[in-house]
Amino acid sequence: MSMTEKLQEYVKDTMTLDDILPTKLPVYVNSVAYLFGVLLLSTLVMLVLSGLILAIFGPRWYHVNATGRFFHSVHFWSGQLFFLFLVLHLAVKYFMGAFRDGRWKTWMIGVVTLGASIFTAFTGYLAAANWSAQWHAVEAKDAMNAMGVGAFFFPTNYTQVLTLHVALFPALVVLLVVVHVLLIRHEGPVHPYPAKEEKTK
Amino acid sequence: MSRRQDEYMRGTPMKPYDLIREGVLALAAVAVVVVVLAIIFGSPFAPTVRGEDVAKNHPLDFLKSATDFLSGDSGLQAYGPPYTKDTDNLMKVWGFAPATVLGVTMPIDAQKDLIIAPLNRVALLNKDVAAALTAWKAASDDKQKAWTKAYSDALDKAEEDSGGIKVAAGDYGPVPVMMYGMLALAQAGLLEGALTNSEQLPYFLENTKAMLFFVESTDTDVAGTLDMQGQQWGITHEVGNLPGPWWLWPYAIWYQLPKLKDDSNADAIVGTIMVVFFLLLLFAPFIPVLKHLPKWIPIYRIIWRDWYEQKESRGR
Numbered sequence: 001m002s003m004t005e006k007l008q009e010y011v012k013d014t015m016t017l018d019d020i021l022p023t024k025l026p027v028y029v030n031s032v033a034y035l036f037g038v039l040l041l042s043t044l045v046m047l048v049l050s051g052l053i054l055a056i057f058g059p060r061w062y063h064v065n066a067t068g069r070f071f072h073s074v075h076f077w078s079g080q081l082f083f084l085f086l087v088l089h090l091a092v093k094y095f096m097g098a099f100r101d102g103r104w105k106t107w108m109i110g111v112v113t114l115g116a117s118i119f120t121a122f123t124g125y126l127a128a129a130n131w132s133a134q135w136h137a138v139e140a141k142d143a144m145n146a147m148g149v150g151a152f153f154f155p156t157n158y159t160q161v162l163t164l165h166v167a168l169f170p171a172l173v174v175l176l177v178v179v180h181v182l183l184i185r186h187e188g189p190v191h192p193y194p195a196k197e198e199k200t201k
Numbered sequence: 202m203s204r205r206q207d208e209y210m211r212g213t214p215m216k217p218y219d220l221i222r223e224g225v226l227a228l229a230a231v232a233v234v235v236v237v238l239a240i241i242f243g244s245p246f247a248p249t250v251r252g253e254d255v256a257k258n259h260p261l262d263f264l265k266s267a268t269d270f271l272s273g274d275s276g277l278q279a280y281g282p283p284y285t286k287d288t289d290n291l292m293k294v295w296g297f298a299p300a301t302v303l304g305v306t307m308p309i310d311a312q313k314d315l316i317i318a319p320l321n322r323v324a325l326l327n328k329d330v331a332a333a334l335t336a337w338k339a340a341s342d343d344k345q346k347a348w349t350k351a352y353s354d355a356l357d358k359a360e361e362d363s364g365g366i367k368v369a370a371g372d373y374g375p376v377p378v379m380m381y382g383m384l385a386l387a388q389a390g391l392l393e394g395a396l397t398n399s400e401q402l403p404y405f406l407e408n409t410k411a412m413l414f415f416v417e418s419t420d421t422d423v424a425g426t427l428d429m430q431g432q433q434w435g436i437t438h439e440v441g442n443l444p445g446p447w448w449l450w451p452y453a454i455w456y457q458l459p460k461l462k463d464d465s466n467a468d469a470i471v472g473t474i475m476v477v478f479f480l481l482l483l484f485a486p487f488i489p490v491l492k493h494l495p496k497w498i499p500i501y502r503i504i505w506r507d508w509y510e511q512k513e514s515r516g517r
Contacts, residue, residue: 011203018202025218026210028508038223042231063246073239076443081235083448095500099486101209111483121446131247132439135424138416139435146292146468148299151283151306156413158406188206191213192505193496195512 019185029189033096036089037184043085044177046078048170055166059129079121086114098190106183113176120173123165126155137161247440252392252411255419256384261361266418267383268356270311271376272349276417277311284309284413292469299469307409314410316383319395323382330382333375340374348374431456451478 001009053071054062062068090110093099099107125136137155144150154160202210256263269275281287282300284307291298309315317334324331337345352373359368368377386392396414399405424430429438437453439445455461455471464470485491495501502509 013204016203019206021220022218023220024215026213027216027511028213028505029218030216030507031504033504035227038227039231041224042228043235045228046231046235069243069246070239073242073244074235076244077235077238077242078231080238080444081231083446087448092500092504094485095495095498096504097492097495097501099492104486107486108483111479111485114482115479118448121448125446129249130245131249131423132245132429132445134249134412135420135429136436138412138420139424139429139431143468143472145281145283145300146466147472148302150300151303154283154307154407154409156407156409158408162406186203186205188209191209192508193501195509 015182015186019188020182022185026189026191028192033092034189036085036092040082040085040089041177041181043078043082044173047075047082048174050075050078051166051170063129079124082117083121086117090114096190097193100190101187103183103187103190106180106187109176109180109183113173113180116169116173116176120165120169123161123169126161127158127165129158242443245439245441245443250415250419250423251390252387252414253390255415256387256392259361259419260384260388261356261359261366262418262422263384263387264366264380265353265356266415267316267380268349268353268376269417270315270414271379272346272353273312274349274353275311277309277315277413283307290465292466294466294469294473309410309413315396315414316379318398319386319392320379320382322395323386327382327385329378333378333382336375337379344374348372348376352376352380432462451475 050071054068054075057068057071062072093107093110122136122140126133126140140155141150144153144155252263266275270277276290278285279287279290281289281291282304284305286305288298288301291300320330320334324334340348351371352368355368355371355373359366361367383392386395392414393408393411396410397405397408399407421430424435425433427438427440429435429440431453434450434453434457437445437447437449452471452475455474456467461467461470481488481491
């Protein structure tokens with residue numbers, strides 16, 4: 001078998017166009033619980049788009065200009081909804097036992113994404129250049145320093161905080177989300193728990 | 202469908218689905234909600250606490266902070282890593298202090314960096330401050346301590362009124378001239394600039410020294426009035442009526458417990474608890490009780506109720 005044929009076989013085994021862009025789903029995918037993931041993705045899109053606009057025009061614009069303040073507010077509320085849907089998504093996926101049938105990788109990447117998202121939001125608060133940023137920086141430094149992280153991460157260093165918020169962590173979150181979604185499409189929705197097992201308990 | 206999914210879904214009834222339509226509708230719905238919230242509620246913005254504001258509005262507090270840095274009595278001077286070598290205030294978990302691993306990575310000598318260095322700049326513009334600095338540097342350590350202690354005690358009893366600050370007469374040496382030099386520097390709006398001294402200027406945005414100046418005084422007072430101190434759910438609060446980072450409740454809640462509230466190792470203990478929680482969540486698919494819990498709590502019966510009803514009706 002040639003290398004190309006091997007690759008073809010691998011793709012047929014693991015991920016086809018039907019998996020990436022499905023046109024049919026199992027009938028048990030029929031609940032609001034399945035919507036939190038796509039809503040979460042939508043808020044991430046809003047965060048990235050509004051963040052790009054803020055980055056292009058800069059703090060003089062988004063702190064002073066009315067249009068800039070509006071996009072700052074869009075970014076703020078996108079973040080609030082992002083975490084609302086993230087918490088709901090995490091909770092329903094846990095109670096669905098969505099990590100069953102070999103889906104532990106998807107679960108673990110999701111949890112790492114949660115951690116990366118929290119840190120992205122934290123650096124966002126620190127980068128806001130207002131009273132909350134100032135207070136969060138001096139208050140959070142104690143927690144960072146107590147854990148030894150403060151030796152290399154300085155919440156009071158604006159350059160470090162801003163770079164982490166607009167470059168490194170968003171890129172990491174987007175990358176993790178892409179892998180997470182590809183794994184979901186590769187594995188398909190987990191089966192419901194067997195009904196009989198529930199009755200026999 | 203890939204062979205893997207084909208095998209997994211074999212025997213499962215399927216229904217039509219339009220992924221792109223769902224994605225577009227979800228994005229549109231979220232965009233509308235976000236825009237409406239942004240228009241109605243806006244976003245939080247409260248100005249920073251600047252040296253100029255403190256020096257003009259609370260000059261006595263400013264003088265007390267500056268005198269503490271000069272005398273060596275500030276909390277910053279006994280903080281420990283990453284700023285100082287002190288070990289008395291190190292936070293420990295099971296006897297281990299994580300801060301000691303990398304040690305002092307941002308050395309700050311508060312007396313020198315926060316007071317003497319800025320005053321050296323003021324001295325270039327003010328002969329009285331220059332003379333006071335010379336007298337200070339020529340004095341013995343004991344004499345310096347006696348002056349700062351006497352002045353600090355006098356400031357504790359001092360009164361602030363519209364006419365200025367009334368401090369009782371005493372032997373304070375050059376300290377009052379030095380402290381009023383700092384006050385004038387801050388009132389002129391130059392404190393933060395004087396504290397941000399680097400060979401990388403003007404490309405230097407490391408504001409640590411300026412931000413640490415008011416941590417133990419005005420910053421803490423302002424945070425208290427806004428319910429933003431640690432024991433007030435601190436970091437999860439935002440100014441005004443807007444939501445803060447409420448997703449940090451599982452972190453902030455530990456600081457509200459009476460036993461942890463006043464524990465000198467609270468930050469290290471809570472940090473360790475959060476690391477453990479994160480690991481439990483991460484490895485939930487492999488941890489015996491955690492991986493079976495969803496099966497024992499029948500929330501899944503609600504989520505998949507249509508499926509179970511269909512199965513039951515087919516079974517009848």
